[in-house]
Amino acid sequence: MFKVHVVDAANGAAYREQLDQYFQLRHQIYVGERGWQALQRPDGREIDAFDTPDATHLLGISAAGQVVAGSRLVPSLKPHLMSEVFPQLVSGRVQRGQDIFEWTRFFVARHLREPGRSCQAAGIIYCGLLELCLQRQISNLTIVCEDYWFERFASIGWQPKRLGLSTESDGTSIVGIMVDISPAALATTRQIYRISGPVLCDDARIKTVA
Numbered sequence: 219m220f221k222v223h224v225v226d227a228a229n230g231a232a233y234r235e236q237l238d239q240y241f242q243l244r245h246q247i248y249v250g251e252r253g254w255q256a257l258q259r260p261d262g263r264e265i266d267a268f269d270t271p272d273a274t275h276l277l278g279i280s281a282a283g284q285v286v287a288g289s290r291l292v293p294s295l296k297p298h299l300m301s302e303v304f305p306q307l308v309s310g311r312v313q314r315g316q317d318i319f320e321w322t323r324f325f326v327a328r329h330l331r332e333p334g335r336s337c338q339a340a341g342i343i344y345c346g347l348l349e350l351c352l353q354r355q356i357s358n359l360t361i362v363c364e365d366y367w368f369e370r371f372a373s374i375g376w377q378p379k380r381l382g383l384s385t386e387s388d389g390t391s392i393v394g395i396m397v398d399i400s401p402a403a404l405a406t407t408r409q410i411y412r413i414s415g416p417v418l419c420d421d422a423r424i425k426t427v428a
Contacts, residue, residue, distance in 0.1 A: 219339060219342060220279055220281070220286055220342065221279060221418070221419035222277070222278055222347075222349075222419060223277045223418075224275075224419075225276075226274045236283070237275065240277055241264055241265050241269075242263055243285060244288070245257070245258075245259065245264035246262075247328075248323075251328075253388075254388070268290075268298055270296070272292060272296045274291040274292075275291075276288060276290070276346055276350065278342060279419070286329075286339065287326045287327060287339050287340075287342065288325055288343070289343055289347060290323040291319045291321055291347075291359075292322065293320075294313060294319055295316065298322075299362050300312055301314075304387075307382050307392070308382045309382040309383070310382075312360075313381065317358065318358045318359070318396075320361070321347065321359040321360070324340075326343070327339075338411050338412065340411075341407060341408075341413055342411070342413065345417045346418050347359075348399060348407060349404065356399055357398070357399055358396050358397065358399060359396065360394065361395045361396070362392060362393075362394055363395060364392055367393075371395065371397055373410075374410055375405075376398060377397060381394035381395065382394055
């Protein structure tokens with residue numbers, strides 16, 4: 219269906235066009251579809267305070283070169299959504315560590331979604347995320363998300379843990395979660411989404427950062 223490309227400060231210049239598509243899609247989905255008006259920008263690109271050189275973007279890019287899905291990782295040792303905007307979701311201190319990253323801005327383009335179920339395109343991004351985390355020795359992800367994601371993560375073997383009480387934001391119940399990264403979680407996710415092997419692209423533009 220598509221491969222997942224890892225884009226960061228080391229190779230971002232080679233993905234300039236795809237990053238522009240990615241930020242436009244984020245705006246279409248988070249502002250246009252979900253109504254998050256606080257994120258609206260006149261240029262039609264959803265770019266926030268955490269899209270810094272420290273961020274790593276996962277872009278689902280089709281054979282035609284179109285961005286059709288995406289996501290973002292931010293080091294927990296740097297400012298991130300949970301530490302700067304939603305620290306109230308954590309009982310105690312916000313989880314930080316060299317091997318802990320925050321996962322945000324996950325999306326799939328509308329034409330690839332499957333009503334009433336989590337689509338295979340979502341599974342590809344999940345698998346790419348897990349593959350990258352295992353490569354880079356990231357052991358945990360923290361996530362700010364709607365409450366219903368807890369059960370979804372549990373169903374695919376990610377062993378989610380609530381970090382505190384949920385809260386209301388824009389009429390939605392949100393929660394802080396931490397999930398475990400493991401080969402077992404990747405194997406379970408591949409099995410559930412019928413993905414037979416690696417989904418990360420080995421494009422020469424990608425430079426893996428240890």
